[in-house]
Amino acid sequence: MEAGLPDFGKIVIFGTGLIGGSFALGLKEAGAVEEVVGFGRTPATLRAAQELGVIDRAGINPAHELEDADIVLVATPVAQMPEIFARIAPYLGPRTIVTDGGSTKGDVVAAARAAFGDRIAQFVPAHPIAGAENSGPSAARWDLYRGKKVVVTPLPENADDALDRVKLAWSLCGADIYELSPEAHDRVFAAVSHLPHLLSFALVHDLAVREDADLFFTFAASGFRDFTRIAASHPEMWRDICLANREALLEELDSYRAQLDELRTALARNDGERLEEIFGLARQARRNWAGG
Amino acid sequence: MEAGLPDFGKIVIFGTGLIGGSFALGLKEAGAVEEVVGFGRTPATLRAAQELGVIDRAGINPAHELEDADIVLVATPVAQMPEIFARIAPYLGPRTIVTDGGSTKGDVVAAARAAFGDRIAQFVPAHPIAGAENSGPSAARWDLYRGKKVVVTPLPENADDALDRVKLAWSLCGADIYELSPEAHDRVFAAVSHLPHLLSFALVHDLAVREDADLFFTFAASGFRDFTRIAASHPEMWRDICLANREALLEELDSYRAQLDELRTALARNDGERLEEIFGLARQARRNWAGG
Numbered sequence: 001m002e003a004g005l006p007d008f009g010k011i012v013i014f015g016t017g018l019i020g021g022s023f024a025l026g027l028k029e030a031g032a033v034e035e036v037v038g039f040g041r042t043p044a045t046l047r048a049a050q051e052l053g054v055i056d057r058a059g060i061n062p063a064h065e066l067e068d069a070d071i072v073l074v075a076t077p078v079a080q081m082p083e084i085f086a087r088i089a090p091y092l093g094p095r096t097i098v099t100d101g102g103s104t105k106g107d108v109v110a111a112a113r114a115a116f117g118d119r120i121a122q123f124v125p126a127h128p129i130a131g132a133e134n135s136g137p138s139a140a141r142w143d144l145y146r147g148k149k150v151v152v153t154p155l156p157e158n159a160d161d162a163l164d165r166v167k168l169a170w171s172l173c174g175a176d177i178y179e180l181s182p183e184a185h186d187r188v189f190a191a192v193s194h195l196p197h198l199l200s201f202a203l204v205h206d207l208a209v210r211e212d213a214d215l216f217f218t219f220a221a222s223g224f225r226d227f228t229r230i231a232a233s234h235p236e237m238w239r240d241i242c243l244a245n246r247e248a249l250l251e252e253l254d255s256y257r258a259q260l261d262e263l264r265t266a267l268a269r270n271d272g273e274r275l276e277e278i279f280g281l282a283r284q285a286r287r288n289w290a291g292g
Numbered sequence: 293m294e295a296g297l298p299d300f301g302k303i304v305i306f307g308t309g310l311i312g313g314s315f316a317l318g319l320k321e322a323g324a325v326e327e328v329v330g331f332g333r334t335p336a337t338l339r340a341a342q343e344l345g346v347i348d349r350a351g352i353n354p355a356h357e358l359e360d361a362d363i364v365l366v367a368t369p370v371a372q373m374p375e376i377f378a379r380i381a382p383y384l385g386p387r388t389i390v391t392d393g394g395s396t397k398g399d400v401v402a403a404a405r406a407a408f409g410d411r412i413a414q415f416v417p418a419h420p421i422a423g424a425e426n427s428g429p430s431a432a433r434w435d436l437y438r439g440k441k442v443v444v445t446p447l448p449e450n451a452d453d454a455l456d457r458v459k460l461a462w463s464l465c466g467a468d469i470y471e472l473s474p475e476a477h478d479r480v481f482a483a484v485s486h487l488p489h490l491l492s493f494a495l496v497h498d499l500a501v502r503e504d505a506d507l508f509f510t511f512a513a514s515g516f517r518d519f520t521r522i523a524a525s526h527p528e529m530w531r532d533i534c535l536a537n538r539e540a541l542l543e544e545l546d547s548y549r550a551q552l553d554e555l556r557t558a559l560a561r562n563d564g565e566r567l568e569e570i571f572g573l574a575r576q577a578r579r580n581w582a583g584g
Contacts, residue, residue, distance in 0.1 A: 208574060243562060255498055
C-alpha cells in the first residue's frame with residue numbers, strides 16, 4: 001500500500017443489511033476503501049443500499065467481481081452461506097480474502113472447507129457481536145461497530161497476512177478484535193447467548209400453552225420482562241442458530257440441566273444454605289460482570 | 293366514618309422500609325390516616341422513618357398500640373412474620389384488621405392461622421407488586437403503588453367489611469386491586485417470578501464455577517444482560533422466597549424441566565420445525581404480553 005491510498009481497493013459484500021451494510025459504511029467513513037460492490041437477494045434491497053450510500057453499485061455476476069476484490073464479506077444468514085460460498089469459490093482472485101459475519105463458526109467453517117477446498121487459507125472466519133433489532137440496508141450505521149467486539153476465529157491454514165487484513169478492516173470500523181478458535185467460539189456463545197435464548201423461549205412457551213395462560217401473564221412483572229425479552233427474538237433465525245451450533249448447545253443445555261437438578265434437590269430438601277450459596281455466588285459474578 | 297374525617301384512624305406498620313413506608317406515605321398523601329405508628333428492628337431505622345415523615349412516632353410496646361389500631365400492616369421479610377404475628381396476636385382490638393405485604397401467601401397464611409387462632413378472620417393477606425431495588429425508609433415513596441397491582445388473597449373467614457377496608461387502603465395508595473386465592477397466588481408467582489429468578493441464578497452460577505469463567509463473561513452481551521439482571525437479586529431474600537413457596541416452585545420447576553426435555557429432544561433430532569414452532573409461539577405470547 002502506498003501512502004495516501006485507502007487500505008482496501010474493492011470490497012464485495014453479500015448481504016447489504018445491518019451487518020454487511022455497517023461494515024461498508026464504517027470502512028467508507030474511515031476513508032479505507034475505494035469501492036464497495038453489493039450482492040443481495042432482491043434488486044429492491046440493492047437499490048436501497050445504493051441510494052443510502054451503503055454500496056457504490058450492485059454486482060450483477062460474481063464471476064466478474066471477485067478476481068480483483070480485496071475482501072469479500074458474506075453477511076447473510078448462516079443458512080445461506082454454503083450456497084454463496086459455492087457460488088463464489090471458482091472466481092476468487094489469488095489475493096482475495098473471504099470472511100463472514102455469522103454468529104456460529106463450526107458450521108460456517110465446514111461449509112467453507114467444502115466450497116473452497118485447497119483455497120481454504122483464503123477464508124478467515126469472524127463474528128461481529130452487534131445487536132440485530134433492526135435489519136435491512138436502512139438499519140446499517142457507520143458507527144455500529146465502534147467499541148463492539150469482533151471475534152476472529154482463524155484456521156490453521158490462514159496466513160498471518162490474511163488474518164491481519166481482516167482484523168485491520170474490523171479495526172477501521174472501530175471494533176475491538178478478539179481471537180478464539182472456532183470451537184472455543186461456539187462453546188462460549190452456546191453458553192452466553194444461544195442457551196439463554198432457548199431458556200427464555202422455553203419459559204414463555206411453558207406458560208403460553210396453559211389453559212389459564214392469561215392468569216399468569218396478568219401478574220408477570222419487571223423480572224419476567226427482563227428474563228423474557230430475548231423470547232421476542234426471531235424464531236427462524238434462532239432455529240437456524242440452534243441447529244448450526246447443535247453440539248455445543250446440547251452440551252451447555254446438559255450442563256444447565258445438571259445445575260437445575262442440583263437446585264431442585266436443595267429445594268426439595270429445604271437446604272437453604274445451599275440455595276443461598278448458589279444465589280450468592282451468582283449475584284457476585286453477575287455484579288462483577290456488570291461492573292467490569 | 294363521618295364526612296370530612298380520614299378513612300382510617302391509627303395505622304400500625306411493622307417494617308418501615310420500602311413496602312411499609314410507601315404504604316404509610318401513600319395514605320398520608322391521600323389524607324386518609326390520622327396517625328401512623330411504626331415498629332422496626334433498630335431504633336436508628338425508626339428514627340430515620342420519623343424524620344422522613346414516614347411514621348408519626350415509633351411504637352414502644354405492641355401491647356399499648358394495637359387495641360385502637362384500624363389496620364396493622366406487617367411489611368417485614370416473610371421469614372420474620374411468624375414471630376411478629378405471635379407477638380401482636382394477644383393485643384388486637386375487636387375491630388383491628390391485620391394485613392401483610394409478603395410475596396408468598398400460603399406460608400404467611402399458615403403462620404397467621406397458628407398465631408391468630410379463632411381470630412383469623414381479622415387477618416386479610418395481601419401482596420403489593422412493587423419493585424424492591426432499594427430498601428429502608430429512605431426508599432419509601434408516596435407514589436410507589438400508583439398504577440401498581442396489589443393482590444389481595446382473602447380467607448374464607450374474612451368478613452366482606454374487613455376485606456373492603458384492606459382494599460380501600462391500597463386503593464387510596466393508587467394501586468389496582470386484584471383478588472386471588474392464596475393457592476392460586478403462589479402458583480402464579482412461582483411461575484412468573486420465583487422460577488425465572490431461580491433459572492437466572494442457575495445460569496450465572498453454572499458459568500461462574502468454571503475454571504475458564506472469565507472467557508465466557510468476556511463475550512456475554514445484551515441478551516445475557518437482560519436474562520441475568522435478576523441474578524443480581526438479594527440471595528437471602530430469594531432463598532426465603534423459594535423455601536416459603538417450595539411446593540408451588542417445585543411444580544413449576546418440574547413443568548419447566550419437561551419443557552427443556554422436549555426442546556432437547558427436538559434439538560438432538562435436528563427437528564427444526566418443532567424448534568421454530570416453540571420459538572414462534574413464545575415470541576407471539578411475549579409480544580402480546582408486552583403490548584397488552
